[in-house]
Amino acid sequence: MITVQQAEQLIFENTRDYGAEIVLFDEALGRVLAENIKADRDLPAFNxxxxxxxxxxxxxxxxxxxxxxxxxxxxxxxxxxxxxxxxxxxxxxxxxxxxxxxxxxxxxxxxxxxxxxxxxxxxxxxxxxxxxxxxxxxxxxxxxxxxxx
The missing domain is CATH 2.170.190.11 (Molybdopterin biosynthesis moea protein, domain 3.)
Structure with a gap:
């Protein structure tokens, strides 16, 4: 058995950059975000x-x-x-x-x-x-x- 730290190290050593692409929201299921998402306004925008x-x-x-x-x-x-x-x-x-x-x-x-x-x-x-x-x-x-x- 390996430690959590060893498991994380194995994961990070084996990750690859698959690049980024723009997809429609309806087609995004199962995909991974390539960058942070930030809200451009408060939601809701008013009381x-x-x-x-x-x-x-x-x-x-x-x-x-x-x-x-x-x-x-x-x-x-x-x-x-x-x-x-x-x-x-x-x-x-x-x-x-x-x-x-x-x-x-x-x-x-x-x-x-x-x-x-x-x-x-x-x-x-x-x-x-x-x-x-x-x-x-x-x-x-x-x-x-x-x-x-």
């Missing part, structure tokens, strides 16, 4: 909403505000709409970019909407809930190294 509902600034909820005027409705792909007042919210859809002025999303199941106002029906909110944060999957320049690096 993304994971549930349909309303977006609020959590500080408002901490101040015991539970009914909010719906300022705008924002779908995925829409330009983010900011709120200006603590008693405002944005009705927001899954996949939408979270506006900078809000930090928490409450799903439709936990609110009641009537006459342009949304009332929160639950007491246990967490700041930042129902969000997929910018760069959570991959940060810009995060590197995936080929084997042996």
């Amino acid at each position: 993304r909403v994971t549930m349909d509902g309303i977006a609020i600034n959590y500080r408002s909820f901490e101040k015991r505000i539970t009914t909010f005027n719906i300022k705008a409705t924002q779908a995925a792909g829409d330009q983010p709409s900011d709120i200006d007042k603590s008693d405002e919210c944005i009705e927001i859809m899954t996949g939408a970019a979270l506006p900078d002025s809000v930090d928490t999303v409450i799903r439709y199941e936990d609110i009641e909407i009537k006459d342009g106002k949304a009332t929160i029906l639950i007491n246990n909110l967490k700041k930042g809930q129902n969000l997929h944060l910018k760069g959570n999957d991959k940060n810009k320049a995060t590197c995936c190294s080929p084997p042996g690096n």
Whole structure:
């Protein structure tokens, strides 16, 4: 039996440079990377909403505000709409970019909407809930190294 170090030495002594070629992603199965891969942007590229509902600034909820005027409705792909007042919210859809002025999303199941106002029906909110944060999957320049690096 040989040691791990001896096995590694044998492997490195018997490796060859097979060159590099560009192949389509669909044809890359079973191939080895020839160079490091780096993300050219954060993924996701923005704070993304994971549930349909309303977006609020959590500080408002901490101040015991539970009914909010719906300022705008924002779908995925829409330009983010900011709120200006603590008693405002944005009705927001899954996949939408979270506006900078809000930090928490409450799903439709936990609110009641009537006459342009949304009332929160639950007491246990967490700041930042129902969000997929910018760069959570991959940060810009995060590197995936080929084997042996």
